[in-house]
Structure formats: C-alpha cells, structure tokens
Amino acid sequence: MTKQEQVKAIFIEEAGEIIEKLDIDIIRFEENCGDFNLLNEIFRGVHTLKGNANAFGFTRLGEFVHHFEDVLDHYRNTQESIEDHNLELFVGSVDVIKEVMNCELDAIATLPQSYDGCLEKIKNLISIKKNKPSFTQEPQESAAELKDLALEFGLSCVEQQQNSIERSIKDAQAKQSEGLSVYKIDLTLDSDCYKRGFDYLLFLNMLAQKALLLESFFNMEGIVEIESFKSGENYIGKVSVVVLTSLSRSEADEFFEFLFDHEYEINLITPPVVEVMEAVVKPSLEVAKAAADSGASNSMSSKSTIRIDTFKLDELFDSVGELVIAQNFIAQNDKIRSIDDESINRTIETLSKITKRIQDRVMSLRMVAIKDTFDKMKRVVRDTSKKTLKEVHLIVQGEDTEIDKTMIDSLSDPLIHIIRNAIDHGLESDADERIRVGKNTNGTVTLKAFHKSGNIVISVSDDGRGINKERVLAKAIERGVISGDENLSDSQIFSLIMQPGFSTAEAISDLSGRGVGLDVVKTSIEKLRGKIEIDSKEGEGTTFSMVLPLTLAIIDGMLVRTAGEIYIIPTLSVVESFRPEKEIVHVFKEKGEFVSLRGQYIPVMRLSDVFNLDAAKRIEPWEGILVCVETEGGRIAILVDELVGRQQVVIKTLGKTLAMLKEISGGAILGNGDIALILNVDELRPLVEVAHV
Amino acid sequence: MEFNGDILTIDMSISMEEVAEFEEFVRPRIDYIETIEVEEEGALRSSALISLLVSLKRTKPELKIPFLEKGVLVSQKYGTIHWICHD
Numbered sequence: 150m151t152k153q154e155q156v157k158a159i160f161i162e163e164a165g166e167i168i169e170k171l172d173i174d175i176i177r178f179e180e181n182c183g184d185f186n187l188l189n190e191i192f193r194g195v196h197t198l199k200g201n202a203n204a205f206g207f208t209r210l211g212e213f214v215h216h217f218e219d220v221l222d223h224y225r226n227t228q229e230s231i232e233d234h235n236l237e238l239f240v241g242s243v244d245v246i247k248e249v250m251n252c253e254l255d256a257i258a259t260l261p262q263s264y265d266g267c268l269e270k271i272k273n274l275i276s277i278k279k280n281k282p283s284f285t286q287e288p289q290e291s292a293a294e295l296k297d298l299a300l301e302f303g304l305s306c307v308e309q310q311q312n313s314i315e316r317s318i319k320d321a322q323a324k325q326s327e328g329l330s331v332y333k334i335d336l337t338l339d340s341d342c343y344k345r346g347f348d349y350l351l352f353l354n355m356l357a358q359k360a361l362l363l364e365s366f367f368n369m370e371g372i373v374e375i376e377s378f379k380s381g382e383n384y385i386g387k388v389s390v391v392v393l394t395s396l397s398r399s400e401a402d403e404f405f406e407f408l409f410d411h412e413y414e415i416n417l418i419t420p421p422v423v424e425v426m427e428a429v430v431k432p433s434l435e436v437a438k439a440a441a442d443s444g445a446s447n448s449m450s451s452k453s454t455i456r457i458d459t460f461k462l463d464e465l466f467d468s469v470g471e472l473v474i475a476q477n478f479i480a481q482n483d484k485i486r487s488i489d490d491e492s493i494n495r496t497i498e499t500l501s502k503i504t505k506r507i508q509d510r511v512m513s514l515r516m517v518a519i520k521d522t523f524d525k526m527k528r529v530v531r532d533t534s535k536k537t538l539k540e541v542h543l544i545v546q547g548e549d550t551e552i553d554k555t556m557i558d559s560l561s562d563p564l565i566h567i568i569r570n571a572i573d574h575g576l577e578s579d580a581d582e583r584i585r586v587g588k589n590t591n592g593t594v595t596l597k598a599f600h601k602s603g604n605i606v607i608s609v610s611d612d613g614r615g616i617n618k619e620r621v622l623a624k625a626i627e628r629g630v631i632s633g634d635e636n637l638s639d640s641q642i643f644s645l646i647m648q649p650g651f652s653t654a655e656a657i658s659d660l661s662g663r664g665v666g667l668d669v670v671k672t673s674i675e676k677l678r679g680k681i682e683i684d685s686k687e688g689e690g691t692t693f694s695m696v697l698p699l700t701l702a703i704i705d706g707m708l709v710r711t712a713g714e715i716y717i718i719p720t721l722s723v724v725e726s727f728r729p730e731k732e733i734v735h736v737f738k739e740k741g742e743f744v745s746l747r748g749q750y751i752p753v754m755r756l757s758d759v760f761n762l763d764a765a766k767r768i769e770p771w772e773g774i775l776v777c778v779e780t781e782g783g784r785i786a787i788l789v790d791e792l793v794g795r796q797q798v799v800i801k802t803l804g805k806t807l808a809m810l811k812e813i814s815g816g817a818i819l820g821n822g823d824i825a826l827i828l829n830v831d832e833l834r835p836l837v838e839v840a841h842v
Numbered sequence: 843m844e845f846n847g848d849i850l851t852i853d854m855s856i857s858m859e860e861v862a863e864f865e866e867f868v869r870p871r872i873d874y875i876e877t878i879e880v881e882e883e884g885a886l887r888s889s890a891l892i893s894l895l896v897s898l899k900r901t902k903p904e905l906k907i908p909f910l911e912k913g914v915l916v917s918q919k920y921g922t923i924h925w926i927c928h929d
Contacts, residue, residue: 309926343858349889353920363921372893374901375872380858380865380890384897392921 160201161254167194168247173524175243176531182231189328192221192395198246207253209260210246216271217242222395223278225328226361238270310366314389317364318418321393324362331418332401334390338412340382347408349388355404362393459554462514469511470703470799476504477820512703516551519598519607522560523548526596529565533572540580540591541572550598552605556677556697560607563670567609567693568594570667575613575691586688588612601696604679604721608694615687618642624651636749641783643683647671675831678704678814680721680779696721704800706817706827708793709776712762715825717798717817718787722778722830726792731771744775744786751777754787754833759812766790778830785833800827843867848876854891854909855884861891868894872902880909885919892925 174191178184195218203211221239224231231239241263248261314333321331334356336349349367357363371386378384394401398417405413479485480501485493523545534541552560576592577583583590595610618639625645626633637645645651649668674681679697698704698721706717707726733745734753742753753770756762768790775786798817807813814829843864844851852864868875878895886892895910915923 310924313924313926343888343890348858350886350920353923357919357921360921365921365923367889367892367923367925369893369896369925372896372900375865375869375897376901378865378894378897380862380894383890384893385889 157205160205164198164201164250167198168243168250169521169525170194171198171243171246172528173521175240176528177524179236179240179531180527182236185225185228186327188221188225189395192218192225192328195221202253207250209264210249210253213242213245213249213264213268216268216275217246219275220271220278222359223275226395227278228326235274238267238274241267242271310368310389314366314391317366317391320364321362321391322418324393329361329393329395330397332390332392332394332396332398333416333418334392334401335414335416336388336390336405336408336412337386337414338383338388339409340384342383342412343381349385352404353390356390356392356394359396359400360392360394363390364392365390459515466511466515469508470801472504473508473799474818474820474822476500478822481820512699513551515554517554517557518549519552519557519560520548522557522564523596523598525561526564526568529568530572530594533569537573537576539572539576539578541576542591542593544593544595545597546595547598550600550605552598552697553699559673559677560695563673563695564596564607564609566667566670568596571609571611571613571691571693575611575615577614582614605697605699606694607697608692610690610692612690615689616643616646616683616685616691617687621645640682640684643685644681646683647681678719678721703797704827705795706798707776707795708819708825709756709774709787709789710791710793711756711789712766714760714762715793715819715823716756716789717825717827718776718778718830719827720795722780724777724779724784726774726776728773729771729775731769734770742770744770746777746786749784751784751786754785756787756789756828759833780831780833782831785830787828787830787833798825798827848874849879850875850877851879851881853881853884855887856891858888858890861888861894864891865894868898872898872905875902875905877906877908880907882909882915885917886915886923896925 171191171194174187174194178187178191181187195214199211199214199218202208202214223229245261245263245267249264251257252260318331318333325331336352338347338349339345342348349365353363353365366389367385368387368389369385372378372384398415401415405415479497485497488494527543527545530541530543571594572592576594577586577588580590583592593612595608597606597608597610599606621642622631622633622637622645625631625642625648628648628651630645630648630651631637647667647670651668671681674695674697677697679695682694682696683691684694685691698719704717705720707720707723709716709718729744735743735745735750737743742755743750744753745751753775755767757767768788770788773788773790774792775788776792777784777786798819800815801817803810803813803816807816811832812829813826815827817825817827819825843853843856850868856864878898880895892910895907899905899907899910910925913925917923
C-alpha cells in the first residue's frame with residue numbers, strides 16, 4: 150500500500166466514524182434541539198468531513214457537506230430555534246451524506262435520488278437565512294457622536310479609535326458562546342496592495358461569511374492631500390478588525406496566506422482577566438473538582454488515545470493465548486510441580502497471576518461499550534415509528550455494557566431487524582387497540598444489555614400484543630415445518646418463527662414480514678457463537694434475547710472425556726448434566742436411545758458413534774454422564790464417560806481438512822499441551838434427527 | 843458620476859479604475875465643488891474610494907461629504923466599517 154493509499158484508507162475509516170456519529174448525534178439533536186453544544190459537535194464533524202472529502206477528490210460529497218455546514222453554522226451562531234421541517238431536513242441530509250459517501254467509495258457515477266432535492270432545500274434555507282440581517286446591526290453610537298465626545302475629552306484620533314476597538318471587543322465578548330472566538334486582526338497592507346490584487350474589503354468580505362459579528366476600524370491618518378494622492382496606492386495605514394467567529398486560529402490564518410507576514414497580525418482575545426484571576430485563586434481541590442464536574446470537554450483533553458489496527462490487536466491476542474497455554478503447561482506439569490522448592494513454586498504462582506492480568510487487559514482492549522450501537526437504534530426506532538405511524542417510546546438500559554469489537558460490527562443488522570419487527574408486528578396497529586386492553590397509547594420498546602452467567606445478553610422487548618402460539622403452530626404445520634404431532638415447549642414454538650420462510654404477518658411491509666429476516670438474524674447470531682431466545686406472553690409483549698459469548702476468541706467450555714479423548718462443549722449450550730437411572734433410558738426400534746426427563750424424551754447422542762471412536766470402550770448411558778444441550782433442532786443428551794471440568798479456552802481454527810467436519814467448530818490447547826476439539830452441537834443434531842419422537 | 847451645480851454625486855460601488863477616473867476628474871475641479879454625495883446603492887467595491895474622499899476632505903476641509911462624516915458603513919458584505927478622519 151502506497152503512502153497515499155494509506156492516508157486514503159485512514160480518511161475512509163475516519164469518515165465512516167464521523168458519519169456514524171453524525172447519524173447518532175442528529176437524532177439526539179432532534180430530541181433536544183436546544184442543545185447547541187451538540188449542534189456545535191455536529192458542525193465540527195461535518196466540517197472535518199468536508200475538508201477530508203475535498204482533499205481526496207470526493208467533490209460531490211464535499212459540495213453537499215459544504216452547504217450543509219453553512220446551514221449548521223448559521224443555526225449554531227444565531228442559536229435560532231430550528232423549525233420542525235428543517236430538523237427533518239437535517240436528518241435527511243445525514244442520510245444523503247451516508248449514501249453519497251458510498252457512491253464516492255464505489256466510484257458510482259449516479260448520485261442518490263435524494264441528493265439534488267436535499268441540496269436544493271439546503272441552499273434555499275441558507276439563502277433565506279442569509280437575507281436576514283444578522284451581524285450588521287446598527288452601531289450603538291455613530292462615529293460623529295464618538296468624534297464629538299472624543300473632542301470634548303480631548304482624545305487624539307488614535308486614542309478614539311483605540312477606545313472604539315475596545316468597546317467593539319467587549320460587545321463581541323458579550324455575545325460569545327461556546328465554540329465561538331473573538332479575534333482582533335490588524336491589517337497593514339503595503340502601499341502597492343491594490344496592484345497585487347488585494348484590498349482590505351476583500352478580507353472583510355471573506356471574514357463576514359464566517360462571522361457572527363464583524364467590525365472594522367480604518368485608520369485614515371496617513372491619507373495625503375490630493376496633490377500627492379494616487380488612487381492606485383494604498384494610504385490606509387492600518388485596519389483593525391474585531392470578529393466574533395467559529396473559525397479556529399489556523400482557519401483564520403488561511404484567509405491571509407497570500408499576504409506578507411508583516412501585513413497582518415491575528416490576536417485571539419482571551420476572556421476578561423478578572424475571570425481568569427478567580428479561577429487561579431480557587432483551592433486546588435476545588436479546581437480539580439470543577440475539572441471533574443465540567444464533563445466531556447475536559448475529559449477529552451486529559452484522555453490520550455491512539456488508533457491501532459485491529460489486526461495487530463488480534464496478533465497480540467493470539468500471542469497472549471499462546472502465553473496462557475504455556476503458563477498452564479508449566480502450572481500443570483507434574484515434573485515441575487514435583488520440584489520441592491518454595492521459590493520456584495512462588496515464581497510459578499506469580500507468573501500465573503501476571504499472565505492472567507495480561508490476558509484480562511488484552512481482552513479489555515477489544516471490548517467496547519455497546520452504547521454506540523444502541524444510539525444507532527434510536528434512529529431505527531424513530532424511522533420505523535414514523536413509517537408505521539405508531540408512537541413508540543424507546544427505553545435503553547445497560548448501554549455501558551462492553552462487548553467484543555468484532556461482535557459489535559455484526560450486531561447492528563440483527564438488532565435493526567428485531568427492532569423493526571417489534572414495532573411493525575409486535576406493537577398493536579393503533580392506539581385504540583392498546584387503550585382497549587388497558588395500555589398506554591404509546592408503545593414501548595426496551596433495549597437492554599447485561600451480563601448473565603459469563604455471557605452478554607442483548608434483549609429487545611416490546612409491550613405489544615405478544616406472539617399468538619396457536620397461529621404460529623398452525624402456520625408451521627401449514628408450511629410443513631412441523632408435522633403437528635410434536636410436543637413442543639413454548640420456547641420451541643416461538644423459535645419456529647425463526648425458521649427460513651416463516652412469517653405470520655398478514656401484510657408484507659417494506660419493514661418486515663417478508664419471512665426472510667428472522668432466520669437471517671438467527672444465522673448471524675449463531676455465527677457469533679451466540680443464540681436467540683424468545684419469550685412472549687400474549688397481550689403483554691415479546692422479548693428477543695441474544696445471548697452472546699464475551700468474546701469470539703475465547704469460550705467458556707465444559708471439558709468431557711469419551712473413549713479416552715477430551716472434547717469441549719460450549720457452556721452456553723449446556724442445560725444440565727446428570728448420570729441417568731437405568732429406568733429412564735429407553736431404546737426405540739430404528740429410532741435409537743432416549744432418556745426420559747421430566748416427561749420429555751430426549752435423544753441420546755454418543756460421541757463415540759459420531760467420531761468412530763474405539764467401540765471396545767462403549768459404555769451404557771447409566772454408566773456415564775449425559776450432558777443435555779440446547780440445539781437449534783431441540784434438546785439432545787450427549788453421552789460422555791466423565792466430566793473433566795470447566796475452563797476458558799482459546800479457540801484455534803483447524804486446518805482445511807478438519808474444517809470439513811461440521812461437528813467440530815475448532816480446537817483448543819489444554820494446559821497439559823494436549824489438543825481438544827470443540828463440539829458444534831447444532832451439527833450433532835442431524836445424526837439423531839430420525840430418532841426424534 | 844453626476845455634476846449638478848456645485849454638488850458632485852458618485853456611486854459607492856465604483857470600481858478601482860473608476861476611482862482613478864474620478865480622481866482625475868475631481869483634482870482640477872476641487873475648488874468648485876461644495877458637496878460630494880455618495881449614492882449608497884450597491885456595495886462598496888474599493889477602499890481606495892474612501893481614501894480618495896478623505897484626501898479631498900483633508901485638502902479642502904470645508905468640502906461637505908455627508909457619507910464620510912457619518913464615519914460608519916454598515917454592510918452585509920463587510921460587516922460594520924468605521925473610520926475617523928478629523929485632523
């Protein structure tokens with residue numbers, strides 16, 4: 150990758166992050182359009198995007214964000230209240246930015262349909278706003294009055310002008326708010342400036358476009374009488390400009406980049422001295438508290454972050470995995486353990502602690518709060534609510550819960566689908582229907598993240614009509630998904646709605662109801678080594694819970710031994726394990742072995758059969774342990790010789806040959822250096838499917 | 843530019859070249875001019891115009907230039923411009 154390509158890749162990544170943040174912030178702003186700090190933040194994002202887009206020749210994106218920036222700039226400077234239809238325009242503009250960015254990245258010549266219309270609206274809005282006088286307020290005192298007063302007090306021309314400038318600075322400071330700066334710019338153009346194509350007015354015009362307040366003071370002392378006057382020469386010795394603007398110092402500098410250094414001087418006017426003094430005399434503890442209380446802006450300055458390629462993190466993670474294995478080998482090695490030396494034992498113990506600490510810290514590097522993903526869902530709820538004409542109240546809980554970065558990226562689509570589904574089908578069609586059953590007119594969708602038994606659960610609940618079990622069963626029978634003879638539990642019935650092609654929606658909308666979504670959601674979650682659980686009460690609502698492992702690189706596994714081999718069963722799938730009584734084990738002709746558990750017949754699965762292990766070591770179910778696991782096809786009981794233990798294992802991918810074994814999802818190196826295979830329990834199921842009763 | 847009796851009227855939005863022409867015109871006639879009116883339609887295009895007006899005022903203090911005496915120009919294009927030119 151060339152340097153240019155590297156820089157472009159960084160831009161694309163940054164632009165993606167900015168757009169993602171814009172998408173979230175614009176919805177937050179829509180909810181609270183009086184938050185001008187947030188508007189400033191949105192403006193800064195758009196501004197950065199504009200600069201980067203133009204730098205990389207993404208002119209269509211650059212043009213759009215340029216105008217969008219102008220309109221945002223107007224509102225943040227004037228703090229004018231934003232009309233509802235203009236808020237809608239802002240939200241739509243962010244959508245256009247997302248689409249144009251994709252067009253730019255894929256070099257698609259055709260722009261999105263909404264581009265021209267949205268740009269036109271923005272331009273019209275700017276035009277309307279700019280025609281309203283803003284900074285050109287009438288001066289409080291005319292120059293003539295000032296002159297008279299000056300004469301009365303015997304002030305010189307220079308002193309008068311100095312006083313006027315100070316008054317102007319005070320005016321600007323009085324109007325200053327967060328994100329705005331006051332500058333005093335002194336322009337002292339050379340006498341040949343007109344010949345070089347420069348005029349003071351040129352710079353005033355440029356500044357005026359970015360200013361909330363702009364006053365300039367022309368020093369005319371050096372003007373000569375007409376005999377010596379040549380209109381091609383500049384006699385105005387100095388022009389002092391006071392400007393209240395959002396421009397940064399470097400942006401202001403850019404306006405004057407073609408002038409000689411001695412022809413301009415920019416001074417940032419700091420807040421009045423008295424306020425600074427107050428801050429200085431505060432006791433250090435109070436200052437520290439104030440800094441802590443002042444929130445994000447201060448914490449930004451104290452936090453230092455660097456951007457790291459996730460590939461490097463993965464490599465680091467792998468290395469730590471090796472370290473853990475090596476450390477386990479040392480800790481569990483019989484020869485080393487037999488050494489009767491306290492210092493060696495203590496060193497091994499210390500090594501174990503340090504390894505664990507490193508492992509935890511490296512793990513934490515990959516963990517990010519789910520907040521950003523949840524924030525994105527606010528937009529989904531908003532849009533779906535508008536499309537379905539249903540008033541929806543979104544409750545978000547546990548947004549600080551951390552989850553593996555790799556999983557975060559794959560979670561958005563399933564979440565979007567489930568949320569749309571909840572609003573479109575879960576909630577009642579209209580407010581009257583809700584009122585009739587004693588509910589609030591507004592539907593509620595709750596998005597929640599929390600830790601449970603070493604896993605992370607992300608749930609989407611609605612307080613809608615719930616799932617009608619009878620309808621689901623009828624539909625499943627009609628579609629041939631089930632025969633109708635099965636004795637299915639509630640959760641198994643609800644799970645039917647995630648079968649491919651299954652939909653009970655009577656009307657297909659563009660949001661959901663096409664029967665292609667939930668099975669895709671299920672597959673996506675399973676790819677993350679997770680599962681979906683559905684709980685529903687008719688008339689009260691439905692909850693979709695996505696149960697996910699903490700990370701994709703490590704799983705919590707149950708180690709079992711069969712015919713002398715160790716296998717790992719993901720603990721997430723394990724429901725219970727037990728040694729069965731002989732009486733509850735049954736053999737059905739041509740259907741195989743079953744265990745009767747609490748009135749349910751569960752097929753028994755022998756690992757020795759699946760992997761063609763030593764038949765001589767075959768045992769009876771009541772001689773071994775049955776590990777009951779939940780699979781997508783229902784529960785099965787895996788017969789093993791013994792339970793070895795439970796531990797976190799680093800997942801290692803297998804080579805191409807072994808990858809063909811669907812019953813195995815990976816391998817892991819155990820503490821003693823042995824290799825154990827990790828079972829893919831869902832793929833064990835088809836082998837006993839015929840035996841299901 | 844319009845010369846009516848002893849009142850000379852000029853447009854504020856004259857270009858740099860027109861300022862030079864105005865300078866050439868007014869230089870030999872300054873003694874006959876009592877008032878210079880500046881039509882404030884349009885935007886100021888060159889600061890040289892203000893310089894020239896100040897120069898004329900400095901040359902002939904009794905010359906009336908109401909535009910200059912206001913000492914201020916409020917414009918959407920340039921913000922608020924002040925000048926003080928008394929001696």
